[in-house]
Amino acid sequence: MRISTIAFANLRRRKGKALFLVAGMAIGIGTVVALWSLSGSIKDEIGAQLDRFGANIIILPQANSLALDYGGISVSGVSFDVQQLRDEDARRIFEIPYRKRLSVVAPKLLSAVEVEGRPVLLVGVDFSAELRLKRWWRIAGRKPEGEHELLAGYEAARDLGLIEPAGPPANAVPGSSHHRSEEQPEFTITRDRVRIGGREHRVTGVLSQTAGPEDRMLFGALAHVQALAARPGRLSVIEVSALCKDCPVEDIVAQIRQQLPHAKVSAIQQAVRARTEMVERLTRFSVVVSAVVLAIGALMIFTTMMGSVVERTREIGVLRAIGFRRVHVIQGLILEVAAISIAGGLLGWATGMLAGRAALPYFSDGGAGLEVRSSLALVAVVAGLLVGVLASIYPAIRASRLDPSEAVRHM
Amino acid sequence: MPFVVLENVGKLYREKGAASAARVLSGVNLRIREGEFACLMGPSGSGKSTLLTIVGAMSRPSEGRVLVDGIDVYALPEERRADFRREYLGFVFQQHHLMPYLNALENAMLPLATLRLRAPEKRRRALAVLEKVGLANLASRLPNQLSGGEQGRLAIARAIVNDPPLILADEPTGTLDSKTGAEIMDVFLGLNAQGQTIFMVTHNADNALLAHRTIQIRDGRVADGDGADVPASAV
Numbered sequence: 001m002r003i004s005t006i007a008f009a010n011l012r013r014r015k016g017k018a019l020f021l022v023a024g025m026a027i028g029i030g031t032v033v034a035l036w037s038l039s040g041s042i043k044d045e046i047g048a049q050l051d052r053f054g055a056n057i058i059i060l061p062q063a064n065s066l067a068l069d070y071g072g073i074s075v076s077g078v079s080f081d082v083q084q085l086r087d088e089d090a091r092r093i094f095e096i097p098y099r100k101r102l103s104v105v106a107p108k109l110l111s112a113v114e115v116e117g118r119p120v121l122l123v124g125v126d127f128s129a130e131l132r133l134k135r136w137w138r139i140a141g142r143k144p145e146g147e148h149e150l151l152a153g154y155e156a157a158r159d160l161g162l163i164e165p166a167g168p169p170a171n172a173v174p175g176s177s178h179h180r181s182e183e184q185p186e187f188t189i190t191r192d193r194v195r196i197g198g199r200e201h202r203v204t205g206v207l208s209q210t211a212g213p214e215d216r217m218l219f220g221a222l223a224h225v226q227a228l229a230a231r232p233g234r235l236s237v238i239e240v241s242a243l244c245k246d247c248p249v250e251d252i253v254a255q256i257r258q259q260l261p262h263a264k265v266s267a268i269q270q271a272v273r274a275r276t277e278m279v280e281r282l283t284r285f286s287v288v289v290s291a292v293v294l295a296i297g298a299l300m301i302f303t304t305m306m307g308s309v310v311e312r313t314r315e316i317g318v319l320r321a322i323g324f325r326r327v328h329v330i331q332g333l334i335l336e337v338a339a340i341s342i343a344g345g346l347l348g349w350a351t352g353m354l355a356g357r358a359a360l361p362y363f364s365d366g367g368a369g370l371e372v373r374s375s376l377a378l379v380a381v382v383a384g385l386l387v388g389v390l391a392s393i394y395p396a397i398r399a400s401r402l403d404p405s406e407a408v409r410h411m
Numbered sequence: 412m413p414f415v416v417l418e419n420v421g422k423l424y425r426e427k428g429a430a431s432a433a434r435v436l437s438g439v440n441l442r443i444r445e446g447e448f449a450c451l452m453g454p455s456g457s458g459k460s461t462l463l464t465i466v467g468a469m470s471r472p473s474e475g476r477v478l479v480d481g482i483d484v485y486a487l488p489e490e491r492r493a494d495f496r497r498e499y500l501g502f503v504f505q506q507h508h509l510m511p512y513l514n515a516l517e518n519a520m521l522p523l524a525t526l527r528l529r530a531p532e533k534r535r536r537a538l539a540v541l542e543k544v545g546l547a548n549l550a551s552r553l554p555n556q557l558s559g560g561e562q563g564r565l566a567i568a569r570a571i572v573n574d575p576p577l578i579l580a581d582e583p584t585g586t587l588d589s590k591t592g593a594e595i596m597d598v599f600l601g602l603n604a605q606g607q608t609i610f611m612v613t614h615n616a617d618n619a620l621l622a623h624r625t626i627q628i629r630d631g632r633v634a635d636g637d638g639a640d641v642p643a644s645a646v
Binding site: 321 | 464489496512521537573
């Protein structure tokens with residue numbers, strides 16, 4: 001016979017009330033577990049999507065620049081000590097410790113060329129990397145595959161007379177293709193040949209208007225553009241998309257800086273901030289809802305325990321009369337609640353995980369999976385214990401302070 | 412040297428919001444010798460139960476002192492007073508107040524729950540007192556499976572399991588028929604014969620006649636509480 005014997009025997013006697021408390025606790029904890037599991041999965045999914053949605057790190061050649069100002073008149077600046085980026089730099093990025101976090105490394109060479117008397121920016125890219133990086137690009141036609149094949153931005157294509165703005169299909173020349181978006185036609189491709197550096201190139205695709213800088217560019221295979229520009233192996237910029245689920249992008253930036261000391265490596269803060277803000281919002285939402293649910297659970301336990309103390313005044317009085325200290329009374333009541341809380345926490349974890357799994361398809365596009373985390377079971381039990389014990393402290397203290405003579409009089 | 416001494420004990424009760432306090436006990440002087448069986452009798456509302464709870468270290472008197480075995484009970488801090496109740500006193504209540512969810516053995520063991528004794532020792536002691544009150548064969552029964560008399564005996568077993576020097580009983584036969592009441596009184600007399608000091612509140616004059624001494628209480632005042640009329644040889 002120990003105090004725990006009395007506590008557990010009492011729970012057995014009041015099965016209905018104990019089950020009610022366990023169920024209440026399980027619902028509260030289960031809601032929190034489901035919420036955290038769901039928000040965790042959704043956070044991961046959003047993070048992964050944001051990470052994939054464009055570059056979050058940009059690498060440029062290191063250069064010192066000097067702004068030129070003469071008598072208050074600003075003259076264009078000059079750059080000196082310009083370092084060079086090379087093909088092997090793009091490969092060396094994959095040697096950083098966080099290389100598994102690298103989703104896309106897209107090297108580029110920018111070169112100004114003249115096409116049919118017009119200056120155009122020709123960008124040499126690795127098309128497979130570039131198209132993985134720029135998932136929002138929509139190509140009318142197909143991506144270039146051969147050395148002499150190009151992809152044209154919307155404005156560049158329009159200025160070079162490669163396309164005509166949307167019109168009836170009758171305006172299209174024979175053999176041309178007609179590009180329509182889902183809602184309305186955007187443009188019609190009228191011709192597909194251009195001469196650059198004395199050689200003919202075929203424009204295999206035109207980008208739908210993006211309102212970005214790529215609208216004014218032509219894109220070709222990196223090696224070909226390097227040859228055209230007479231800058232073999234040289235790069236102007238490397239864009240990197242890093243998956244930063246569990247790591248700050250700044251760490252990856254630091255590692256790339258270490259790998260490429262001659263380059264200027266910086267995180268695109270907008271992308272980082274967007275991700276951080278989204279994750280923080282979800283976390284705040286989870287915290288607030290969890291706090292409300294747990295507060296309701298605590299209130300339920302508090303009122304039940306207060307009622308239980310009143311109901312058990314006589315019993316507590318007898319225990320005090322036969323020599324139980326106040327601390328023994330508190331111990332007995334807390335043990336009861338602890339047993340309920342542990343059961344409720346475990347049940348809550350199980351139901352929360354099941355509910356989370358059932359609800360996930362309604363909140364996710366299917367990219368996220370609900371990870372069954374046993375560590376969350378421990379958190380659920382500890383949270384249940386904390387809520388249960390904290391909510392019972394006052395009723396338990398109140399019970400311990402019952403005057404035994406009053407309790408005996410209650411008899 | 413008396414085992415229990417009450418010196419000029421008084422008790423005032425003030426209800427919440429009441430302008431003045433009601434006096435329940437006034438100038439009570441009482442002495443109970445070791446091994447004595449004393450009964451306290453008086454009409455309803457005379458302060459019997461209040462006096463019992465004061466002797467039982469449960470209700471602080473408004474005035475006066477209570478000494479048990481030379482210990483000034485109300486000079487003890489609250490938690491020490493709980494220890495004192497466990498070590499020195501055994502309570503038998505009118506309604507018995509057994510724990511309905513514990514069997515007879517567990518009920519008898521209840522005062523041992525807070526002691527650092529090994530489980531077999533607790534069990535041995537509880538079985539011994541159940542044997543003493545004739546309930547050893549009903550150890551596994553729940554209180555509602557026992558008769559009124561058996562419940563009364565179980566309440567006595569619980570009161571003596573700690574081997575306390577003093578038993579306080581509040582009308583232990585009050586709810587029992589005369590035959591069962593007599594059985595309970597036999598248990599008390601048997602314990603007293605073995606040297607147990609007993610202080611019992613009762614309405615029953617026949618029970619009081621079985622005690623060494625009957626103390627009368629009326630309007631919160633006790634007459635002849637010092638027990639000078641009881642010869643030491645009678646105890």
